[in-house]
Amino acid sequence: MxxxxxxxxxxxxxxxxxxxxxxxxxxxxxxxxxxxxxxxxxxxxxxxxxxxxxxxxxxxxxxxxxxxxxxxxxxxxxxxxxxxxxxxxxxxxxxxxxxxxxxxxxxxxxxxxxxxxxxxxxxxxxxxxxxxxxxxxxxDDPRVKAGLPKWLYKSLRENYPAEFNDITQAMNAVAPIWLRVNRQKISRDEYAAALTEAGIDYTIPPNHNDALILVTRTDIPGLPGFSAGWFAVQDGAAQLAAGYLGPAPGETILDCCAAPGGKTGHILELQPAVASLLALDSDASRLDRVAENMQRLQHTATLRQGDASQPQDWWDGNLYDRILLDAPCSATGVIRRHPDIRWLRNKDDINQLVSLQATILDALWPTLKPGGTLLYATCSILAAENSQQMKAFVQRHADAQVSPLTKTETVEMPGRQILPGEQQMDGFYYCRLLKSS
Structure with missing residues (x-):
């Protein structure tokens, strides 16, 4: 009601x-x-x-x-x-x-x-x-202690028997605030000095060139350089996307399911000399968020509303050098930020999402140049949406092969799965695919 x-x-x-x-x-x-x-x-x-x-x-x-x-x-x-x-x-x-x-x-x-x-x-x-x-x-019921619905509790138990307790603890923790310093405006060291001068404590995480983590929660618009576009709020796991995509000067890039534009901005900060970047999203109101973020960060991208599974409605026929697909998913990796997710999803949703992801992947693959790169990303920790999805895609497409992001990837388990709380990051998944020439 x-x-x-x-x-x-x-x-x-x-x-x-x-x-x-x-x-x-x-x-x-x-x-x-x-x-x-x-x-x-x-x-x-x-x-x-x-x-x-x-x-x-x-x-x-x-x-x-x-x-x-x-x-x-x-x-x-x-x-x-x-x-x-x-x-x-x-x-x-x-x-x-x-x-x-x-x-x-x-x-x-x-x-x-x-x-x-x-x-x-x-x-x-x-x-x-x-x-x-x-x-x-x-x-004393472990599911009640974990604070999870039955289907998700069972799924995580099956997927991660050894890591289960650490995952549920991370899911129930309050997520830290990660900042991504806009290297086109200011260096991380310079911005760190500005935070110190403002009396704001932070830490510098390993394996991230542009990131800072705030020690205490604070009013984001009140931070130094907010209106000047010196930084964006973006979790450390999401900050890996631009580097994994590896944009080069003169390339044409498609950022698919782009809203709210965090990864769009980072691609342009990492490589401002791309020939073009199209940020696509099916939700017009969420594209407004992308526009706001691009304006504040002073980046230029083409924004377009469109269904990623229907390229014929928005694609101009020119092949892309690189595609970032931040696919629709269960968002089970970001439950610590959005506790409502655990009660908004159900088991049947996962099968529908897996089907949608496969449809989008198959629709986008023909828009990628031979020799091009597609980076598949989700904020899920469920294998059906991640490693299993990628394994099935490579089996369907003879011209697709996995370009490993880690030394531990295998044919059965392609991609990098980040678990909630790992190095203070959200749960995330990445798999990089190359299209044969």
Missing amino acids: NLPLPKPKNLRADAAWVIYQIIENGKSSRDCLNQVQQRHTQQDKAWLQEMSMGVLRQLPQLQLWLRELLDKPLKGNKKIVEHLMMLGFYQLAYSRVSPHAAVGETVNATQSLGAVGLKGLVNAILRNFQRQERHLQVS
Whole structure:
């Protein structure tokens, strides 16, 4: 059931509305969180993000507590109050919010949700939670501890038996903020000096020429050189794409599924002498983000709306030297940044995504020059979307061969799989393909 935004605005009611929209209606946090954040101050925006995303990380445990304390499930337009109570549990069990505020303000939020008649129920449930010290009574079920839906828990167990615990810990951690210094504007050393002068702590990660990691979270537009395009926010795993693609002067480049444009910008920073770069995306509103990023970073690229699986609708017939395909995927590698992903995806989605990826790959391959390079990328950690997808593609196309990115790649396991938390990076996959001349 779709419910309108709470009236009047209320921090906890708005957070409950975000959680409800994600869990009950399958909305993305990007859409519904932005809606409520527009109504609040910068400080409250951060609170809304922290609390709503925290609930999504701990959802199986919160749902378990709710089932133990609530006699009968709420129905219809009252269902949102269940999400309000889980928000209350989260504040009491996992946050720095004072118990008094966690209970009192959460109870008061029932009014903004049009559920003042349930005020007594919410109060009783939260008081029982406190009195029974439920926050100390956590489940021994490993899936509940991992905070994952059953299908994903099972899949990760099967794919990564040895690394499973490290993966789930990384998925439930708060991701660090990576910056990519725009080398066309300023060197990394110069920008590091600017951060030091501004009193902002950072670390320099290994194996990245343009990257810095902020030690503490901060207001990004307030960082030195934001408006001048000195840097972009981009995770370390995503920063590998431009180097793996290896653009050269005078080449024509296609950046496919390009929004929001992080990799587009990095390609142009790494090699400003390309002949042309087309940034393609099917979503017009997301292409607007690419345009904004190109303008701030002062880069020039051709932007076009188009379906990557239908080149006949947007391709001019000239073959590309290099193609970056950042393919649609389950995004299971970036769950630490987007906790809603674990509840928005289901097992059936994976088969559909694998089919779509294969369709796009087969459609793009004829647009690549003989001797050209296609870099396949996903932010997934599921083999079906990654190594298995690449293995099947090479078997279908006699003129395709893998150009190894690492020494550990094999015919059965092509490409580089980065796991969440590895060198502080998101989960990501890359495979580089060469087209025979």
